[in-house]
Amino acid sequence: MAHFLKELNDAQRVAVEKIDGPVMVIAGAGSGKTRVLTYRIAYLLDKGVDAFNILSLTFTNKAAREMKDRIGKIVGDGEAKNLWMGTFHSVFAKILRIEAERLGYPINFTIYDADDSKKLISTIIKEKQLDKDIYKAKSVSSRISSLKNNLLTPKAYFQNGELQAQDSAAKMPMFGEIYQAYTERCFRAGAMDFDDLLLKTNELLYKFPEVLAKYQNRFKYILVDEYQDTNHSQYLIVKALAAKYENICIVGD
Numbered sequence: 001m002a003h004f005l006k007e008l009n010d011a012q013r014v015a016v017e018k019i020d021g022p023v024m025v026i027a028g029a030g031s032g033k034t035r036v037l038t039y040r041i042a043y044l045l046d047k048g049v050d051a052f053n054i055l056s057l058t059f060t061n062k063a064a065r066e067m068k069d070r071i072g073k074i075v076g077d078g079e080a081k082n083l084w085m086g087t088f089h090s091v092f093a094k095i096l097r098i099e100a101e102r103l104g105y106p107i108n109f110t111i112y113d114a115d116d117s118k119k120l121i122s123t124i125i126k127e128k129q130l131d132k133d134i135y136k137a138k139s140v141s142s143r144i145s146s147l148k149n150n151l152l153t154p155k156a157y158f159q160n161g162e163l164q165a166q167d168s169a170a171k172m173p174m175f176g177e178i179y180q181a182y183t184e185r186c187f188r189a190g191a192m193d194f195d196d197l198l199l200k201t202n203e204l205l206y207k208f209p210e211v212l213a214k215y216q217n218r219f220k221y222i223l224v225d226e227y228q229d230t231n232h233s234q235y236l237i238v239k240a241l242a243a244k245y246e247n248i249c250i251v252g253d
C-alpha cells in the first residue's frame, strides 16, 4: 500500500483506490471529501497515470492551488505542476482560448466580469428607452445568467412561449429583445461573459465531435469537488467529457 494512504480513514481509502469507473462521495461538511480528491490524484500519479490525463474541477482557484501544493508534497512538485486544476470557469476559459475560432471568436477574446455585463445591459436598456425602474439591470442580468446556465440562447427563448410569458408576467415583455441585443453585442465585441465560458464550452463539445474526442481522450480521469453546487451547464460539460472513459469521481454534500 502506498505510504500516504495511511493518512486516510477506511471509507476515504475505498473512494481513493477505486480508480476505474464512476465514484460518487456524498458526505457531510468537513468530513474529508476534498481530502479524498487530493489523495485520489496523488494515488493516480503514484500508479503512473500522467498528470496530463487528469482534470480536477474545484470550487475556487485557491482550493485548486492548495490541493496542488498538497499533492506536490505527497508525490513531488514535478508531477503536480502539470495537473489541470481550477474552477470550471478558469479551466474552460483555457480550453476556449485554444478553440475559440471554431465558434467565431478571436482566441484572445475578452472576458466580461459581472460589472462589465451589467454596464452593457444598462446601456441596452437605455438605448431601448425602457423604464430602468422596471427593467433593473441586476434582475435582467440574473435572468440572462439563469437562461444561459440552462443553455437557453435567445433563439431558444423566442421559441419558448412559457419563458416569454414569465417575463411578461414580471412586467418585462421586452426582456427577450434585451437578451438578444446583449448576446449580439458581446459577440461582436469578441467578448464572453462568465456564463458564456460554460455555454460556449458546451457548444464546442456538442457541435464539434473531433474537439469532444480530443478532450475526452485527454482527460481520462475527472474529479469534481463541491458537486452539489454545479449548475446544469457545468453538469453537461462533465457528462460529455466523462462519457468515454467514465473514470469520474464527484464529491459533495
Ligand SMILES: Nc1ncnc2c1ncn2[C@@H]1O[C@H](COP(=O)(O)OP(=O)(O)OP(=O)(O)O)[C@@H](O)[C@H]1O
Residues within 6 Å of the ligand: 007, 008, 009, 012, 027, 028, 029, 030, 031, 032, 033, 034, 035, 036, 253
Ligand atoms: N483521515 C483524516 N485524517 C486526518 N485529518 C483529516 C482526515 N480527513 C480529513 N481531515 C482533515 O479534516 C479537515 C476537513 O477535511 P476536508 O477539507 O477534506 O473536508 P470536506 O468534506 O472537503 O470539507 P467541506 O465540506 O468544508 O468542503 C481538513 O483539515 C483535513 O485535513
Ligand SMILES: [Mg+2]
Residues within 6 Å of the ligand: 033, 034, 035, 225
Ligand atoms: Mg471540501
